[in-house]
Amino acid sequence: MNNILEVNNLKKFFPTQNRVFNGFGKKPPSHLLHAVDNVSFSLASGESLGLVGESGCGKSTLVRLITRLIDPTEGEIWFAGENIARIPAQKAARHGMRSQIQLVFQDPHDSLNPRFTAFDSIAEPLKRLGNISQSDRLQNRVEELADRVGLSQTLLTRFPHQISGGQKARVGIARAIALNPKLLILDEPTSALDVSVQAIILRLLADLRETLGMSYLFVSHDLNVVRLLCDRVVVMYLGKIVEMGNTNALFRQPLHPYTKALIAAIPHPNSRHSAVNLKGEPRSPIDPDPHVCRFYGRCFKEAKQCHQTMPLLQSKESDRFVACHFPEI
Amino acid sequence: MKEMQPKTTQETLLAVDRLSVEFATRRGTVRALENVSFDLKAGEIVGIVGESGSGKSVLAFATMGILDRAGKITSGRILFDNIDLLQIKRSQLRQKRGKELSMIFQNPRAALNPIRKIGRQIEDVLQAHANLPPKQRRERVLELLSLVRISDPSRRYNAYPYELSGGMCQRVTIALALACSPRLAIADEPTTGLDVTTQAAVMDLIVDLAAQTHMATLLITHDLELAAQYCDRLVVMHAGHIVETAKTSDLFQHPRHPYTAKLIAATPDPEKDLAHLIPIPGNLPDLRGELPFCRFRDRCDRASSQCDTVPLERKLVGNNHQVACHNHF
Numbered sequence: 001m002n003n004i005l006e007v008n009n010l011k012k013f014f015p016t017q018n019r020v021f022n023g024f025g026k027k028p029p030s031h032l033l034h035a036v037d038n039v040s041f042s043l044a045s046g047e048s049l050g051l052v053g054e055s056g057c058g059k060s061t062l063v064r065l066i067t068r069l070i071d072p073t074e075g076e077i078w079f080a081g082e083n084i085a086r087i088p089a090q091k092a093a094r095h096g097m098r099s100q101i102q103l104v105f106q107d108p109h110d111s112l113n114p115r116f117t118a119f120d121s122i123a124e125p126l127k128r129l130g131n132i133s134q135s136d137r138l139q140n141r142v143e144e145l146a147d148r149v150g151l152s153q154t155l156l157t158r159f160p161h162q163i164s165g166g167q168k169a170r171v172g173i174a175r176a177i178a179l180n181p182k183l184l185i186l187d188e189p190t191s192a193l194d195v196s197v198q199a200i201i202l203r204l205l206a207d208l209r210e211t212l213g214m215s216y217l218f219v220s221h222d223l224n225v226v227r228l229l230c231d232r233v234v235v236m237y238l239g240k241i242v243e244m245g246n247t248n249a250l251f252r253q254p255l256h257p258y259t260k261a262l263i264a265a266i267p268h269p270n271s272r273h274s275a276v277n278l279k280g281e282p283r284s285p286i287d288p289d290p291h292v293c294r295f296y297g298r299c300f301k302e303a304k305q306c307h308q309t310m311p312l313l314q315s316k317e318s319d320r321f322v323a324c325h326f327p328e329i
Numbered sequence: 330m331k332e333m334q335p336k337t338t339q340e341t342l343l344a345v346d347r348l349s350v351e352f353a354t355r356r357g358t359v360r361a362l363e364n365v366s367f368d369l370k371a372g373e374i375v376g377i378v379g380e381s382g383s384g385k386s387v388l389a390f391a392t393m394g395i396l397d398r399a400g401k402i403t404s405g406r407i408l409f410d411n412i413d414l415l416q417i418k419r420s421q422l423r424q425k426r427g428k429e430l431s432m433i434f435q436n437p438r439a440a441l442n443p444i445r446k447i448g449r450q451i452e453d454v455l456q457a458h459a460n461l462p463p464k465q466r467r468e469r470v471l472e473l474l475s476l477v478r479i480s481d482p483s484r485r486y487n488a489y490p491y492e493l494s495g496g497m498c499q500r501v502t503i504a505l506a507l508a509c510s511p512r513l514a515i516a517d518e519p520t521t522g523l524d525v526t527t528q529a530a531v532m533d534l535i536v537d538l539a540a541q542t543h544m545a546t547l548l549i550t551h552d553l554e555l556a557a558q559y560c561d562r563l564v565v566m567h568a569g570h571i572v573e574t575a576k577t578s579d580l581f582q583h584p585r586h587p588y589t590a591k592l593i594a595a596t597p598d599p600e601k602d603l604a605h606l607i608p609i610p611g612n613l614p615d616l617r618g619e620l621p622f623c624r625f626r627d628r629c630d631r632a633s634s635q636c637d638t639v640p641l642e643r644k645l646v647g648n649n650h651q652v653a654c655h656n657h658f
Contacts, residue, residue, distance in 0.1 A: 061401065079601065152473075165613055176637035188618070194380040194381055194551065195551070195596050195597075196591070196592070196609035197608070198595070201601060202603060220523060222525075222597075223525065227599065228597055228603045228606065229603070260528060262525060265526045265528065265529040266525065267552065267557065267559075267560055268556040269554065272559070273533055273536070274530075274532070276533075278530070281494060281497070297394060
């Protein structure tokens with residue numbers, strides 16, 4: 001299969017320092033926060049991949065690495081035949097890949113410049129990276145994009161505070177698809193919207209993927225939404241991928257105890273109590289013990305082995321991977 | 330899993346009767362609530378659902394007597410244990426608030442004092458409302474912390490909010506709200522911003538504690554699925570009106586109001602695919618100025634001339650099932 005994105009052994013460690021004063025001349029011991037720890041996955045051309053996990057699991061760091069806003073500690077990111085991990089983040093903004101990987105942000109209000117009209121916001125990437133400078137061509141292209149996302153052209157002269165949340169979400173999407181990217185990264189695109197509007201935006205996104213042939217990396221914690229829009233799902237926990245597989249199969253039969261808990265946490269009418277049985281709090285991501293499973297301490301299956309060797313991501317069926325000593329099969 | 334039957338008695342604890350609230354703004358008066366009536370029995374869990382801007386939080390704030398100064402209650406009664414909360418003195422209301430009726434807020438970090446130890450903050454509530462010597466107060470706080478399933482209470486007593494995760498902070502605010510064993514707790518979007526697994530744990534906790542202490546709970550949420558899982562009865566709000574109220578299962582199986590039906594159709598759930606996710610057309614109406622008798626009129630496909638000319642009355646259409654619509658299903 002033709003992969004548009006391939007991430008190999010990607011790592012991002014953030015240094016944190018112990019702020020306790022420990023004498024002059026001594027360097028404080030430095031610690032490393034393992035935000036993304038040895039993550040590998042691929043995304044086929046035209047595919048929609050969901051990325052789920054709780055806050056602090058490294059989803060956003062992974063997105064920032066792939067969009068090349070920050071530099072990885074180690075690892076490769078192959079995009080369209082080029083290892084873009086090598087491009088320093090400072091130069092990435094001027095590199096050709098920038099127009100090919102675009103991002104739709106979580107909060108449609110906060111991510112729009114309050115002093116830009118809807119037109120300005122959509123035109124900005126075209127001016128910066130699209131080499132369109134003639135005003136009539138720019139006008140045409142922006143109007144075409146507005147049509148494409150279902151934004152009335154009369155709204156193009158409005159400022160963000162003058163339009164509704166759903167309309168702002170449309171502006172954010174129009175701006176992201178302006179340069180015909182190959183990969184669109186959607187970071188919780190509907191979490192700030194009401195259900196009535198969410199349904200419209202989800203349908204629009206599904207439609208755009210088909211007509212424009214883009215690949216999606218869809219970051220979300222709403223599993224009901226992921227299920228609707230994604231072909232495959234990657235589940236992360238504390239910087240590591242714990243499970244990966246076809247969406248339907250993964251929802252029907254989760255293999256990792258964490259995935260199982262995530263799915264059990266989806267509210268369900270007719271059941272008075274959730275079936276989640278996680279205990280405690282997540283382990284610290286700072287200098288984690290490389291031999292202990294990251295899920296140790298919260299898992300209902302844990303055994304001695306989990307404290308002695310880190311489970312590796314292993315193939316269980318075709319296209320199904322799980323990192324657990326005691327998967328559900 | 331424990332089977333939890335709500336211990337509902339027939340005694341009405343809270344009765345909101347034809348409550349109307351207006352907000353004076355520079356650009357006209359916003360009629361945020363109009364003739365809102367519902368009641369809540371002891372031990373019952375009732376969900377108030379609707380899109381943002383439908384008046385859910387205004388209703389909660391009015392009940393607690395903590396409306397913004399711009400908000401005015403223009404008519405109606407709020408009977409709590411047969412005492413009209415709108416008629417009693419502020420000092421009397423203050424005595425009840427925190428003791429007999431309390432509130433769990435949306436953003437736990439904002440609800441807690443950032444520079445005061447969490448144990449102290451819970452003690453403050455006990456100091457104000459419970460006649461306990463200091464030593465017993467501390468013991469009660471430790472008891473409450475373990476009640477909300479915070480491990481190692483005596484250590485966590487001395488923690489500041491920033492040292493705790495979002496889920497833990499929400500547990501603290503729950504402990505705070507339940508410190509004096511109130512008879513009514515209003516939970517205003519208690520799990521927004523929390524992870525799905527944490528959301529499930531927090532909701533399980535609220536429901537368990539409510540059952541244990543026979544406390545009535547008003548759950549305010551935009552998440553229909555969440556409300557469906559945990560509530561005995563649902564109240565659906567749209568643009569400051571209550572459009573439908575029924576037992577949860579009745580509401581889901583036979584929604585009678587067009588808005589409720591549309592809201593259910595727009596909510597993603599595990600059984601729906603994208604084609605069955607139907608957006609709700611239009612937006613909430615502007616609540617300033619002249620409004621039609623039915624505020625859903627412009628978004629409704631069952632609207633008729635009656636909707637403009639005949640005032641709406643809530644009709645009983647089934648067992649405890651009320652709907653405010655001329656052309657209901």
